[in-house]
Amino acid sequence: MAPPLGLRDPQRPLRGRDALIGQVESALSVPGSPLVQVLCGMGGSGKTAIALELVHRRLGRGQQVWWVDARQDTTLEAGLRAVARQAGAPEEQVRAGDAADVLWSYLAHYERPWLLVVDNADEPALVDGPGRLREGTGWIRRPANSRGSVLVTTRDSAPQTWGGACTLHPVRPLVGDDVADAAQILRDHAGTMAGPPHDARCLAQRLGGLPLALRLAGTYLAEANTVPAAYREPGTPVDFGSYQVALDRGLEHVDQGNVIAQSWAMSVKLLDQRGLPLARPLLRLIATFADAPLPYTLVLTPQTLASAGELANLDGPGVWGLLSALAGLGLVDLSPATGSDALPTLRVHPLVRDASLDHAALGTAVTALHSAAFAAKTGGPEDQDYWDHWRLLQPHALDLFHRATATELPGQTIQDTANTARLTARYLRVRGHYDQARSELEAVLAHSRDSLGDTHPDTLTTRHELAVVLRDQRELDQARSEFEALLAHRRDSLGDTHPNTLTTRHELAVVLLNQRELDQARSEFEALLAHRRDSLGDTHPNTLTTRHCLALVLLNQRELDQARSEFEALLAHRRDRLGDTHPNTLTTRHCLALVLLNQRELDQARSEFEALLAHRRDSLGDTHPNTLTTRHCLAVVLLNQRELDQARSEFEAVLAHRRDRLGDTHPNTLNTRHELAVVLRDQRELDQARSEFEALLAHRRDSLGDTHPNTLTTRHELALVLRDQGELDQARSELEAVLAHLRDSLGDTHPNTLTTRHELALVLRDQGELDQARSEFEALLAHRRDSLGDTHPDTLTTRHNLAALQQLRAVD
Template identity: 45%
Template structure:
């Protein structure tokens, strides 16, 4: 409970508050001012990126606030005070300033009460009115009838409960109230964004981060071109979260370093925007650069602790261990998952939800719109600088445990299934970021490294499903290194990642490595569980596909026939794995020139998948694509063209326009157009595919080279 005058504030009435404040002033001096702190404005550095808000505040100051409470809300250091101060000074310079501006410091209750008491004297309340129980009523009665334009600013009111005074702020009975003065305006600056705390008479004006271009301007204002290029300034501004205070501190630091003799530079001293950005990324930013943000974080945590959330700092440290990306709390922060962590396992759902709302209200977290995500996937994002100063020992291990537990509990679907992709889009940045620690010298225990590797594998499977084969391959190699170290080369989990790595090599067109990988995995699974073992059959199936792509059709056919017989015996004729084997055998028939037989098989497979999976499922679209291919090869170009257009629409919607499978359909559509005489249209489409394939897969990928060969054949390259 706040203390002043030696008495607990919560037990004083209004008169006692004023008496206590006056007594303190008599002992210590009248340490209160109602003057605006105009000296804090530096005329050398303009306020950037706030012109619209500045215009709004200036209009309020000259036209009145309509009796409403106008609240400028934003993260600490976002420039709320600077905007109001700039508005007041500009109006003064334009000779349009209100007759009276009163500026109160609302950070602490003693200074707030002292300021309100001084304001009451200024507007003419007599001594006995100052000591009466209804002083607040008398003050607002007087303010409402003043015959001149006035502005009352309460700066840094980060704890709205201090403004309750004799009643309640939200009810209009506190120290701040609705008023009827046509020429008066009340402006508050605060980090609190919860509208319910301010009441229905309040108007909230959000003060967000600066746009990237304006953030770059703030840095360049301080250093000029000596700090680097505009692009480098904007990159640093983005990393600093567009926070004006952090931008000014970084700009001032660089200006000082640039101006000092080089002999005084330490080896690690950032001397330009790019170097400063690198220092931030490796956690070695200049000591004072994040000081204000650290103080903001400390004050926020202390405020939440006073409000009954003793685990606020611990939760913040947990959030800071995740990636600088949207965090889905309904997935990652459910109480059942927090039971896997140290120190947060006792949090219940309602308390956790209130803590997240408090962090959001304080600007520590930004709640992000769901965009195209399902409505239940609420996301929040930690301010990047708060993230920098909140990391703590043990946070990574807890975050890894939390992630693994959340994935296990959420039943979110396989990374290969398109309906699960919205969830994996949110989870994969965090899984991959935490995965950086599983091979590093990070002090993690073996269990944490293996758990982290498991979630990295899932995220890599999602990348592979999206067609990002190179990234997936890199992440698989990370997982393989961890499992080989702790589990050995033949452990089931190690064999699983070796299988996935061979699959990524196949997708990348590295057929020799894919073949070697599958042969090894097939042999080891067969030795461990026999020829009918699930994973042995899967490895053999994929090996046959690689042999097919190597042109070894007879060898591929022999493997596929054996796998198909085993799958039929084990699972029946319409099991998805049986159908997959039939599909690959149909491809062998197709490439062997047995077009009629291939067509019959493709039609049967397509119809079965259409019935069981639906028209938009990737496997259904693959069967339809291959059916269209065999129709085209049979000379039925019109029928093939229609099928390719259907598949292209489906793959574009499900996989995206640049997915390798979508590109493959565009290639076949172009060939069909060319065969029907649409030479120009076919050429334009094939050239577009060639550019996209080079971008996505690389110029040396077999698919890109195949497209290039068609362009050469058609005389377009």
């Protein structure tokens, strides 16, 4: 969000804009609630330069300045959410569905004077955000008081776009009375050798006074004059007059687009004359990528350009020399690695891009990006050490895929772009962007089926990746169907023990685990573990992954001691091989903490979840699904420790995030909603708790069926609310029905069965059926002593209730 002040050159002051800057500065500083100030004009007119000058002045007065790039919806929204955080908004509010309201609420109370700059807001739909810009409900709004001000740059000059809360300031070319300033811009860039002021004014008028064209022309002349006359190609323009003659020779009818194109052509011709003929094809290649920062040290290297025709023989110094020459003429902007971009990047002005674009370079761009994506130094999308690489590659990979598949390119080139897009979708999935990953994989799969057929390995791989996303989205029936079909294909074509077959079998077993088909999942994981131990060894990552999943089944089957032993052994392996902060290590540590929670070792579980949450927030961010899962589990610990207010606050925050990212009916959203309802019940907000449980029960019956464990859990909790509300007959009926289901599916001694039986005994006590209640408590106490020991909290609770019942009977 830092302003790009590196683009402001104090040696070349802004020309011809003093009056406009003064006008905008005054408007930004009016008392009360200043309007949004909008700098509008065509591309290349210098809107961003004016905004930077205003920012420079504000910073000199010690004001807070935020700068947000609005060229893409992702950078706009991420930037404005970051502003909200810096303005003091808590993370859970920033990530809620009403983030725009949160932003402007906190800006209204921000104590320091501030300026928010939204640069390149050319697409009104993006700045509408969750509301409407014209109605004052979008991302950009009028500040609430004079401490704040908002400045926007845009190509859209239509008043109806911006509404009454905005003041439009047209940024026009420097012509007419301003032509002297335009001429001075030429002289600032070209130097003193390029001709007299009169010639500069004539050329400035010929260039239409457009600052970008003036900069390109001036930079060209400065570079041309570095070559001694004896070595110049005859006819090379070296002053304002000859440059204008060259323009007039090339164009009969001049508009701004043609001026830029002609200036571009002359700049590239100068590079040709300086012995850099490959600058032209390199610039055309660069223009083929998306309008986003391009990590050139990954994408434009001798290795990635090895199949790039005339660029194929470039070495490292050769590539860098061309990039430096292009930057020297202002045709590209090179940015060093920064805190937000771990790699150096380049960008091209949209008008220069338009002039440079050559669709014939599309295939070369696809090949270069494919080579970069699969290079060892880029790293895999699952490895968080390389996520900065994939964040920068992502817009280019997806843009090239969609453009390439709509054109006639060689089959291998199309296959390369599809493979790159598939790998990029994997990055989106591991970052928790499931909807976008699914959308991209569906597009890749449709293309692969059409061009390669249903049984081609690439098609099957994409289908597998899509099924994993479906599983992550908890669309378990659809994911299971896909994995079952894939497994049949792979067994038939590859055999039972091929690694790809085993991978699909593993993922299918994970779906079975998520569907609570625990016996079948356990059988699959045990068979897979035997295969992988035999073929890969005990410590191979795939072996450890299967062992981890098997331990998860044990946890869900309440074989807690065995599960704990497995997770402790796995954690030792992963810490030794991967380190403490690797995602797989953290996942195992999370599962071990779950065992501790289930074993009622609450202090130790809390300590683990708190440490894990800090790691995940730092590496994944606050809203990644894994972060939210750990935060949810920490809240469960708080609930069990009876820190109800803190637990409620955590569940409410997690619920807001999950609703925003996953939707109201996603299983994870429903799980958090269920736990929040438990807190409401324990806080004696019984009517609200009952309403929540009834709504949840309807959802779960509809999506999971009457006998799914989650449905029975919600039904159990609803029965407890009914009991607390004094509706004992209805509570008893519900608990008896749940108990029958649990005995049938889990057996008489399963912890869940015993818990429901315990609650039923309490209802019997409250109904005055003391003998039956005593019989139940005595049987429960024997079970719990045998399975949990005398000092387990559940054993002590049953013992306490039996003693209280005996006292009650004595009184009677």
